[in-house]
Amino acid sequence: MAKDLTTSKLDRQNILNNDFALSEIEKAINIKCIIWNNSLYLTKDMVASFFGVEVRTIERYVSRFSEELESNGYTVLKGKRLQDFLNSYVNTFATDINVGRKIRALSVFDFRAFLNIAMLLVESETAAELRRIVLDIVIDTINQKAGGGTKYINQRDQDFIGAFLQEENYRREFTDALRDYVDMGNAKYGLYTDKIYQSIFKEKAKEYRQVLRLTEKDRIRDTLYSEILTLISSYECGLASMIEEQSKQMGRKLNNWELSDLFDAFEKLPMWKPLVISARTKMASRDMALRDAFHYQLEEYIRPLENSEYDRFLGTVGDELDRLMSENQDVLKRLKESK
Numbered sequence: 001m002a003k004d005l006t007t008s009k010l011d012r013q014n015i016l017n018n019d020f021a022l023s024e025i026e027k028a029i030n031i032k033c034i035i036w037n038n039s040l041y042l043t044k045d046m047v048a049s050f051f052g053v054e055v056r057t058i059e060r061y062v063s064r065f066s067e068e069l070e071s072n073g074y075t076v077l078k079g080k081r082l083q084d085f086l087n088s089y090v091n092t093f094a095t096d097i098n099v100g101r102k103i104r105a106l107s108v109f110d111f112r113a114f115l116n117i118a119m120l121l122v123e124s125e126t127a128a129e130l131r132r133i134v135l136d137i138v139i140d141t142i143n144q145k146a147g148g149g150t151k152y153i154n155q156r157d158q159d160f161i162g163a164f165l166q167e168e169n170y171r172r173e174f175t176d177a178l179r180d181y182v183d184m185g186n187a188k189y190g191l192y193t194d195k196i197y198q199s200i201f202k203e204k205a206k207e208y209r210q211v212l213r214l215t216e217k218d219r220i221r222d223t224l225y226s227e228i229l230t231l232i233s234s235y236e237c238g239l240a241s242m243i244e245e246q247s248k249q250m251g252r253k254l255n256n257w258e259l260s261d262l263f264d265a266f267e268k269l270p271m272w273k274p275l276v277i278s279a280r281t282k283m284a285s286r287d288m289a290l291r292d293a294f295h296y297q298l299e300e301y302i303r304p305l306e307n308s309e310y311d312r313f314l315g316t317v318g319d320e321l322d323r324l325m326s327e328n329q330d331v332l333k334r335l336k337e338s339k
Contacts, residue, residue: 005119005131009068012119013304014289015134016072016112020314021141025134026111033111036088042114043089044107051117051124061120062107069117073110082106142290145314150291151212154225156313163226167233171221174236181247182254192263196235199267200228200276201283202297211293225286231279239266277301286313 003011015021026040031050033040044062048055062069077085085108109117115134121127146153154160178188194204203211205220212223221229242262247254254262284298289305290313 003135005135006122010288010302010304012116015119015138016116017305017307018138018141018289018310019307020145020310021138022112022115024137024141025115028133028137029130032092034085034089034092036085040111041085041108044109047109047114047117051121051126053121053124057121057123058117061117065120069113072116073113074116075108077106077108078104139292142314151214151218151223153290153313154223157226159226163229163233164221167221167229167236170233170236170240173240177240177243181243182259184256184259192259195263196232200231200235201280201295203295211295212287212291213293225282227282228279231275234275239263242266
C-alpha cells in the first residue's frame, strides 16, 4: 500500500526503528557527517543545506515535531558535550565551527533524526526524493532478509516451530470434539474456525487471505505468528473440553444453537481480553511493518514495531531457522503427522 511519510507517524517510526534498513540507507546515501560517540551527526545548518531550505524552516519543524525528533536522536548540546562535539567536528572537516563566534548551544541530528526530518519536509524536492529512496530500500531489505518474500516471515521466529506443532495437535482435538459431540453437517468445521479467527483478530479466513494476498493453496496457519497460534491453540483446547463436557452432561450431541451459546459464553470470559488485545496488536503491527499488509478491522491496535521485533524476524537467528526448516521439511512433516 502507498505510504505518505509526511503524514504518517506510524510509517515514519516503523522505518526509523528498523536498524537493518537504516544501515542500508546510510550506505546508499553516503553523506559526510560528523563522527561523534561512534555515531553520525549533522548540525542544523548542515541539514538545511543538504535539503536546500532555510535554517528557519528546519527550526519550524523542530518546534512542531520536537517530541518525535528528540525521541529519534535530535538534541541540543551544551557544556562538555558541546565541546566534545566541536572537537569531533574539527577532526572531521579540518576546520573550526567556532570561528568568529562563541557557541553556547548547538542543535544536532544523528542519522535517525536526519532521516526523520527528511520524512517530514514538504518544501524540499531533495527530501521527497530521499523518501522515495528510503521506501524502496526498506522494502528491498525486508524482502531480502525474508528470502525474497514476506509471506512466511513469521516462520523466522524461534518460537514458531513449537507453536505450530502444538496448534496442529489442539486443532485435531477441536475438530474431533466437533465431530463427536456436535450435531451439525461438515460446514461446522469452517464455521467455527472462522468464529475463532473473528474472536481473536476480527477477520474470517477469507478476509485474512485477502489482506495477506494468499492463494487458495496457502495454509493460513503457516503464515500466523507464534503468539497467534498459541492463542488459537488455547481457544481450540478450551472449546473442545467444554463441548465434550456439555454434550456428556446432556446425554446427546449439541445442536447449532447450543454450540453458538457455548461459544459466546466462552469468548466473553474475562481471561481472554488481555491476551486478545496483545495478539491483535502484535499481528496488526507486524503485518503493517513487515508485510505491508493493513488489517482494517485492527487499525486501532497498530503500533510502531520496536527494534527488538525487527531483530526477531530479520536477524541472524531467523537466518538459521530458515536454513534448519529448509533442511528438515521431511522431519517436520513426520512430527506433525505423529501428533
